[in-house]
Amino acid sequence: MRYLVSVISLLAFLPFYFSAAIPLGPNKVTCVAKGDPHIKTFDGTSYDFSGHCTYDMVNDIDPNHGQSRFGVTVDNMYRRNEKNARVVGFSVRANGHTVHVTGGEDGSFIIRDESRTEIPQTGFPLKHGGIDVKEDEGHLVFETDVGVHVSWNRFFQVVISLDLDVVDDGRFVEGMCGDANGNKENDLKTRDGDLVDFDQPNKTEKQIIEEFGQTWSVENTCVSL
Template sequence: MGTCLGSGDKHYQTFDGLKFDFQGTCTYTLAKYCGSAATLEPFTIDEKNANRGSQDISFLRVTNIYIYGYNISIYKREVGKVRLNGVITSLPVTLKDGKIRLYQKGLSTVMQTDVGLRVGYNKNWHLEITLPSSYYGAMCGLCGNFNQNPEDDMMSSNGIKVSAIMVWAASWKVQDRDPFCWHSCQENCLTCDESKRDLYGDDSHCGVISKAVGGPFRECHSTVSPENVFDNCIYDMCLNEGNKTILCVVLETYADTCGDHGVTVYDWRTPSSCDESGSWYSDETGGNGTNLTVSPIDGGDGHLHLHHCQVLWP
């Protein structure tokens, strides 16, 4: 049996006992079955880290487990609950005819499987992954290869042995739609705290872009994916301290793109308080809420990109 640990301000220990510290704030693959035996159930465990006040300190915010066709997400702040394929679900839960059991044990959310894989994560940022010996030598990721030799744990995702922890971790980065994440922050790194992301992601801000039921862009989603537009909107709003003129420009650009594809777009100006000029208006003042103008930047590829907007002061 082997155990991989992640705890506190991102202290790790692999299945083979290699200890290391890493403060990256992206999503990384911790443990993945990389063998070929048909008798072993494949799985992947990722973790998403986040900043905790200081740019020098990160902590584990969410654990994603992919097994038996499920995406099981355990969030730090959702005690007694998990997300099954994105849907918040109260514990306990039994899946796949008992092959997966999810339950709360004290401060920990626990997943137990019939193949012997056990994952426990508690609200004090402590993660514990336990594997049976049947997976011996068949693992990869930041938890190592589980062969009782810590000297060869630092294998990159393309199978090359590396000596630098940051290089090793960066090779196991998973795309997570977080433009603010970093592997190593020296100083003045861009950040956007979770409360601001929640605010800018609501239906009166960037959330209107991806709103499926009753949303103004709902008929466009299958033609022009809202994901990147939404992510870039959050990014712009964070960088510009919630300036709503930025929001109006992003929404107008998405609306125009949808229109170019012949897709019907419903009223988006009213819920987002954007006037016909693309500026934000305030009901309290009866006029524009800001006197800023926004210019998209030429990305050098023949297209204009709004995700790095310049704010021009008159």
């Protein structure tokens, strides 16, 4: 019964890739967080998770020094009378600089820096530290020089693209997007590095996924219901 993850069909995810606005190649993998939310990891595991916090999707770690050059988080929130939380914002961090985006229901958005100061939108492309922001076919695309890129459709879909050179260079990645090592079987690990066990008595698959996801929540970001 191991890995009885709620599998969302491949066809449901194909539109994500065709509308991602990030060029894909043989040396890149993508992770998708969409809607309420459906998540597909770098290695292709799909699951549903409806937490109401900010979550670490991917961080890179240097095993020798423990330093992280980049990270991406997503913000999940309940809208109006909806039963499930949705992706309503995200952050991209690269080499000490961060841009945080909060989206509106009408496709509007606000961009802030690491101090949460609003960055004036005087037109694109826009640059903040090592993060370049541009428009591409209706999407906002966030590019960095450290191996991670993000495309946002201005509503509820975030696509994270990872250069596999990051992993090949001896670093590793972790988070709700998995470890990008080409193996689905070890995708779902908690923040402490424990592999999720789906053979837990008296717990549903949904409860197990919720417990896993909450280990990746960012401190003091959860909204009380």
